[in-house]
Amino acid sequence: MEIPVGPNNRIEPGGPDLGQPTFFEPRRGWGVFSIVVPKDFGTKKHTWTITANGETTTVPLSLHPQWEISPFKDPAMGNTPPTVKFSAQWNTS
Numbered sequence: 001m002e003i004p005v006g007p008n009n010r011i012e013p014g015g016p017d018l019g020q021p022t023f024f025e026p027r028r029g030w031g032v033f034s035i036v037v038p039k040d041f042g043t044k045k046h047t048w049t050i051t052a053n054g055e056t057t058t059v060p061l062s063l064h065p066q067w068e069i070s071p072f073k074d075p076a077m078g079n080t081p082p083t084v085k086f087s088a089q090w091n092t093s
Helices: none
Strands: 009-012 046-052 055-061
Touching: none
Parallel strands: none
Antiparallel strands: 009 046, 046 055
């Protein structure tokens, strides 16, 4: 499903476009975008509002540690994402 940035896909205040996705795959997505906020953001909040199929959903965004999502490392399980590395290999033949 595609929902372009605008009245049906906006972040307030400061939006409507703060880098949120416009194309949505089925199921839930984690870590699909981030918003850079100023150092003095403190307890301020943003709200991401999406309207699709006549239904509006709002997602509150804040810096409260209780709601922090760290998708790249799971401290409880010790899981980290796979790493891909490349090295130079010269063919001398």
